[in-house]
Each structure stands twice: as structure tokens, then as C-alpha cells.
Amino acid sequence: MNLIKISWANIKDKKLNSFLSVLLLTLGIGMISLLLLLNKQLDEQFRRNIKGIDMVVGAKGSPLQLILSSIYQIDAPTGNVPLSEVNKLKMNPFVKTVIPLSMGDNYQGYRIVGTTPTYVKHFEAAVGTGKLFEKPLEVTLGSKVAGATGLKVGDTFASAHGLDGEGDEHGDSKYLVVGVFESSGSVIDQLILTDLSSVWAIHDHADAPAHDAEEGEHDHEETMPQPQEREVTSALIQFRNPMGLLALPRQVNANTPMQAALPSIEINRLFSLLGVGIDTLRALAFVIILIAGASVFISLYNSLKERKYEMALMLSMGATRTRLFGMLLLEGLILALLGYVAGVLLSHLGLWLFSQAAEQDFHYSFSSMALLPEELLLLAGALAIGVLAAALPSLGVYRLSISRTLAQD
Amino acid sequence: MITSKDLSFSYSPHKKFSFPDILCNDGEALLILGQSGRGKTTLLHILALLLTPESGDIIIDGHSIRSLSPGQTATVRANKIGIIYQRAHFVSSLTVLENLLLSNYLAGRSQDRNKAAYLADQLGFGEHLSKKTHELSQGEQQRVSIARALMNNPAVILADEPTSNLDDENCQKVVNLLKAQSAQIGASLIVVTHDQRLKDEFSNQISL
Numbered sequence: 001m002n003l004i005k006i007s008w009a010n011i012k013d014k015k016l017n018s019f020l021s022v023l024l025l026t027l028g029i030g031m032i033s034l035l036l037l038l039n040k041q042l043d044e045q046f047r048r049n050i051k052g053i054d055m056v057v058g059a060k061g062s063p064l065q066l067i068l069s070s071i072y073q074i075d076a077p078t079g080n081v082p083l084s085e086v087n088k089l090k091m092n093p094f095v096k097t098v099i100p101l102s103m104g105d106n107y108q109g110y111r112i113v114g115t116t117p118t119y120v121k122h123f124e125a126a127v128g129t130g131k132l133f134e135k136p137l138e139v140t141l142g143s144k145v146a147g148a149t150g151l152k153v154g155d156t157f158a159s160a161h162g163l164d165g166e167g168d169e170h171g172d173s174k175y176l177v178v179g180v181f182e183s184s185g186s187v188i189d190q191l192i193l194t195d196l197s198s199v200w201a202i203h204d205h206a207d208a209p210a211h212d213a214e215e216g217e218h219d220h221e222e223t224m225p226q227p228q229e230r231e232v233t234s235a236l237i238q239f240r241n242p243m244g245l246l247a248l249p250r251q252v253n254a255n256t257p258m259q260a261a262l263p264s265i266e267i268n269r270l271f272s273l274l275g276v277g278i279d280t281l282r283a284l285a286f287v288i289i290l291i292a293g294a295s296v297f298i299s300l301y302n303s304l305k306e307r308k309y310e311m312a313l314m315l316s317m318g319a320t321r322t323r324l325f326g327m328l329l330l331e332g333l334i335l336a337l338l339g340y341v342a343g344v345l346l347s348h349l350g351l352w353l354f355s356q357a358a359e360q361d362f363h364y365s366f367s368s369m370a371l372l373p374e375e376l377l378l379l380a381g382a383l384a385i386g387v388l389a390a391a392l393p394s395l396g397v398y399r400l401s402i403s404r405t406l407a408q409d
Numbered sequence: 410m411i412t413s414k415d416l417s418f419s420y421s422p423h424k425k426f427s428f429p430d431i432l433c434n435d436g437e438a439l440l441i442l443g444q445s446g447r448g449k450t451t452l453l454h455i456l457a458l459l460l461t462p463e464s465g466d467i468i469i470d471g472h473s474i475r476s477l478s479p480g481q482t483a484t485v486r487a488n489k490i491g492i493i494y495q496r497a498h499f500v501s502s503l504t505v506l507e508n509l510l511l512s513n514y515l516a517g518r519s520q521d522r523n524k525a526a527y528l529a530d531q532l533g534f535g536e537h538l539s540k541k542t543h544e545l546s547q548g549e550q551q552r553v554s555i556a557r558a559l560m561n562n563p564a565v566i567l568a569d570e571p572t573s574n575l576d577d578e579n580c581q582k583v584v585n586l587l588k589a590q591s592a593q594i595g596a597s598l599i600v601v602t603h604d605q606r607l608k609d610e611f612s613n614q615i616s617l
Contacts, residue, residue, distance in 0.1 A: 001507055001514040006500065013502030310500050316459055318487025318515040320480070403459040406494065407450050 003323065007330040010303070017299035018335060021292060025339025026346060028289030029382055033347035035282055036374045038354070041366040043271075046072070049187045050263045052122060054245065057086065057252055058234030063261035064270060070101055070234040071263055073111050073187055074362045076163060077103060080231040081258045089237065089252075094244030097122070099236040102199040105159040110145045112159050112175070112192045114199035114232075122236070123186045129153055130179030136201045139175045139194040143183035151177050159202065173202050190364070200230055289385060292339065296332055296389035304328070304393050311397055312405035324397045332390025333383060340382040344375060410435050411456065411565045411597050416465035418451055428452050428465075429615055433597040435564070438588055441601045442608065443617030449601045452617070453569045456599065458486045470564045487516035491558030491596070493587075495570035497550035499542040505529070505553055506538040512560040521560070528556040532586055548579035552586065559590055566591045568600045572607065584610050 059079030068075035102114035130153040252260035355366040419425035426448035509525040591598035
């Protein structure tokens with residue numbers, strides 16, 4: 001027999017009231033915690049892959065779509081642009097690196113991206129087994145791709161047209177797996193990387209053979225394997241200095257058939273679009289938590305009216321008022337703690353489910369186990385609400401007249 | 410042992426009670442009879458240190474209670490006085506056993522399960538220890554509240570109308586138990602009632 005046991009017995013005695021209070025708190029805490037987690041994970045995923053990429057150029061269309069497709073590999077590309085235009089950018093004094101990307105095929109839903117070794121270097125991906133692609137039709141797999149498809153070094157596979165895993169197969173030219181990347185937590189994990197020329201080689205039989213219209217690029221000292229008129233999907237650009245940010249996008253948009261999109265701006269725009277929804281949900285969650293506090297308050301208030309005699313009885317048996325007050329606070333605290341634990345479990349479970357779905361649809365995964373510092377703050381908030389909601393009605397213990405209460409009834 | 414001298418109390422200037430002096434030795438029993446409105450419960454609450462008298466003094470086990478602080482009063486009440494109310498009241502969320510142990514806990518003593526079990530057997534509700542109190546009949550509840558009053562071996566047992574809600578059979582049972590148990594631990598037993606059935610059960614009587 002001690003205070004905690006009595007508090008717990010009281011909570012159990014009013015099962016439905018306690019359940020309602022805990023349920024409301026669970027919902028409120030769960031929602032806020034889930035929002036915090038999602039926000040953090042999305043933010044992390046988005047920022048990690050953005051790093052160092054100052055600008056993306058590609059076919060005209062939605063700049064957000066261009067960013068999503070080229071950096072995060074989750075939306076459809078906007079179209080193709082001539083490689084020559086991309087290569088011209090290399091001559092620009094503001095530009096440090098240009099990483100061309102060519103996509104359009106997949107294997108079991110995993111995108112095959114034609115690029116140059118600079119791309120790998122940029123994301124600091126290390127080859128785990130085998131080696132990096134060198135020749136056309138050689139590929140190096142992201143760690144997640146290797147895990148999901150079971151492909152190993154030495155295996156061959158035929159790619160499918162499109163990005164969603166349901167296109168026609170390119171049956172006649174097969175890719176050869178020459179290496180697998182170590183897991184790096186970046187977008188590379190979910191990609192199949194190959195040389196730019198592979199994508200052309202695969203599609204050459206379908207497209208009309210290349211044209212010699214633009215011979216100008218022969219002047220450039222290219223590292224591209226085939227410096228003839230080709231198309232790529234987009235290119236990731238790194239600036240030499242921040243001045244490029246001011247001059248280049250305008251230049252590209254005005255003077256070339258391409259558009260320039262700035263990842264930082266587009267992602268901020270995306271987050272501010274999402275932000276409206278997130279803010280609304282957060283406000284809703286806070287309202288639910290307030291209602292939970294009111295529910296704790298009301299159920300304690302009501303039960304205290306019924307338990308007035310009990311309180312007087314315990315006082316007459318030697319309990320101090322402070323002790324009884326502590327016992328009532330404890331009831332609020334226990335309810336708040338239960339609500340918090342259930343809410344956090346719920347949100348992490350929710351994130352885990354969301355992560356499963358995202359993994360399936362976008363090949364992105366989120367870690368759902370770690371507790372955020374903000375969630376500890378949430379614990380403090382929940383306990384404060386529990387204490388406050390319990391303290392207000394419980395103050396009556398200090399005004400209770402033992403004799404009068406016991407003499408009544 | 411409990412004695413009182415010149416006790417008086419008033420709720421308002423028009424409603425003033427003066428009580429006769431009381432003397433009840435260890436192991437003895439005293440019946441205070443009085444009709445409603447004569448201040449029976451007020452007197453009992455004063456003796457139980459739940460109300461502070463306007464004048465007069467109470468001596469429990471040789472100690473005056475006049476100079477006690479509220480905290481000391483609570484300690485004396487918890488350890489020296491066992492109270493039985495007209496209607497048995499309990500902490501409803503706790504079991505019978507827990508309600509008995511509560512009296513040890515609140516008095517700051519170690520919780521004596523053996524004593525609780527022993528009293529329960531003596532008072533005939535040994536098989537109900539793990540039930541909630543509202544599952545028991547009125548007579549059984551009153552017996553549990555007697556056991557609760559005995560848990561700390563008090564020097565004084567005060568009973569306020571302990572039998573008025575009971576039928577004749579349970580009334581007899583409760584009175585016998587009260588007398589037997591308080592005699593057994595050598596406590597002074599004071600019963601305040603208007604119940605005429607108890608008139609012949611006590612040799613020491615005071616009328617209000």
C-alpha cells in the first residue's frame with residue numbers, strides 16, 4: 001500500500017474515464033510526434049541529397065518536377081535536352097562541375113541512370129564489391145537494389161522501358177553487373193548506375209541514328225565517351241562561387257532551350273506547400289491535447305466530488321492534505337505518462353508503416369526508432385498538462401472540512 | 410484511557426453545545442445516548458480531534474491535546490484513536506484488505522497483513538478480503554470498519570451510531586464484537602447513539 005498503488009487503483013476503478021483521457025492524449029501526442037518525425041526525416045532525406053548541387057538544368061517544364069526527378073529520382077523527368085547544350089555550360093566560368101544524367105529505363109522498378117563517375121564521386125559513394133562501371137552496358141548497383149533484386153556481380157539483366165517497372169523489356173541488349181555500392185544513405189542506394197553511353201546504346205536501335213547537325217562540340221575537349229549529338233535528361237550543376245547563382249539561371253532560361261531550377265528554392269517551396277497542411281495538423285493536435293487535459297480535469301473533478309468523503313476519511317486516518325494532493329497529482333501524471341507512451345509508440349508505428357509504403361513506392365526509407373529531442377520536450381509538455389489538469393480540481397483538498405464532510409450523509 | 414473536561418462548542422452564537430465531562434478507563438465501555446440535534450456527532454468529532462473545542466480539554470493516555478499542532482493532532486488521531494462511522498465508508502477503489510492496510514500506511518506504521526487477516530477471521534469476513542468494499546453487505550461493511558479501527562491498536566475507539574443502519578441480528582453482532590475487541594486490546598470504547606436497542610448493553614451511560 002502506497003500512494004502510487006492508491007492512485008493506480010483509482011485510475012483502474014474509473015476505467016472508461018481514464019481510457020478517454022489517455023485516448024485523447026495518445027491521439028494528440030501521437031499526431032504531434034508523427035509530424036515531428038516526418039518533418040525531420042523528410043528534411044533529412046531532402047537536404048542530404050541536395051548537398052553541393054546548386055542548380056539543375058533540364059527540359060522546360062515544372063522546375064519542382066525537374067528537381068524531384070533529377071535529384072531525388074521520384075518524379076517523371078520533364079523531357080530530354082541536347083547534350084551539346086549541357087556541355088556548353090562547362091565552358092561557363094561560374095561552373096565547377098556538370099554531371100549529366102540520362103534516365104528512362106528501369107529494372108524491377110529501380111531506375112537505371114546513365115551518368116559519369118563524377119556523380120558517384122559527388123555523393124561520396126564507395127564501391128563495395130566489384131568495380132565501378134567503365135564500358136557501355138556495365139552497371140554498378142546501389143546497395144538497396146542489390147538487396148531487393150538479388151543481382152550479384154557477374155549477373156546480366158534486361159532493362160525495361162519507363163520508370164515504373166511495367167514497361168516493355170529491351171530484350172536484346174543486356175546489362176552486366178560489375179559492382180555493388182556500399183550503402184551511403186543517399187539516393188545512389190536505390191539506383192542502378194551505368195555510363196551515359198549505355199543508355200544511348202540501348203535506345204539506338206529504336207531511335208533514328210544520330211545526326212551530324214551540330215559539329216561545334218568537337219572543339220571541346222570532352223570527357224564524354226561519345227561527343228556526338230546526343231540527348232540527356234538533365235544535368236546537375238555545381239557553381240564555382242555564389243555569383244553563379246545570380247547570373248546563370250537567368251542565362252540558361254533566356255538563351256538555351258533548357259530551364260534552370262535551383263534545388264534550395266524548389267525544396268523550400270515544396271516544404272512551404274506541405275507546411276500549410278502540417279501547420280493545420282499541428283494546430284489540430286494541440287487542440288486534441290487541450291481536450292485531453294480538459295478530460296483529465298473533468299474526470300478528476302467529478303470523481304473528487306464523489307470521493308470527497310473518501311478524502312475526509314483518509315484525512316481522519318492520519319493522511320496529510322499535501323499527501324492527498326500528491327496522490328491526486330499522481331493520478332494526472334500517470335494518465336499523462338500513459339498517453340505519452342502510447343502516443344509515441346503510435347507515431348513510431350505510423351512512421352514505420354509510412355516508411356514501408358514509401359519504400360515500396362519511392363524506394364526511400366525512414367528510420368523510425370530513434371527518439372527525437374523534441375519528443376522529450378513533448379513528454380515534459382504532456383506531464384505539465386497532466387499535473388495542471390489534476391492540480392486545479394485537487395486544490396479542493398486543502399479546503400475540505402473533515403468534520404463537516406464526515407458528518408454529512 | 411480518555412477523559413474530557415468542560416467541553417463546549419458552537420457552530421453559531423445561537424447554537425451552542427456544552428458537554429458533560431467524560432471518563433472512560435482502559436478496557437471499559439461508555440454509551441452516550443441522545444436524540445438527534447443534541448450534538449452527539451459534534452461531541453464524537455471533538456473527542457476524535459476532528460473538531461477543535463471552544464473550551465475545555467481532552468486527555469488521551471495522559472496527554473493533553475490542547476497544545477498539539479495540526480500535524481501532531483493528525484499523528485495522535487491516526488495512532489491512538491479508531492473511529493467507526495454511522496455508515497461504513499471506504500476508499501472504494503481499494504479491496505477490503507487494502508482498506509485495512511491503509512490505516513497502517515496513513516498512520517506511518519508497517520503494514521501488518523497478518524493482523525488484517527486475523528481481524529477479518531475474528532469479525533467473520535475472512536473470505537471477503539480480496540473483494541471491493543461495495544460488494545459486501547451493510548453488516549459486513551460495518552464489521553470491516555471495526556477491523557479498520559482496530560488495525561493500529563488504538564487507545565480509544567469511538568463509534569458514531571454504529572448500529573443504526575443494521576437489523577437486530579447484525580446490531581447485536583456488531584455491539585458484541587465492539588465490546589469484545591476493545592476489551593481484548595484494552596482500549597476505551599465510546600459509543601454515541603440514539604439507538605434504544607443498545608440501552609441495556611452498556612452499564613456506563615451518559616445522556617445528552
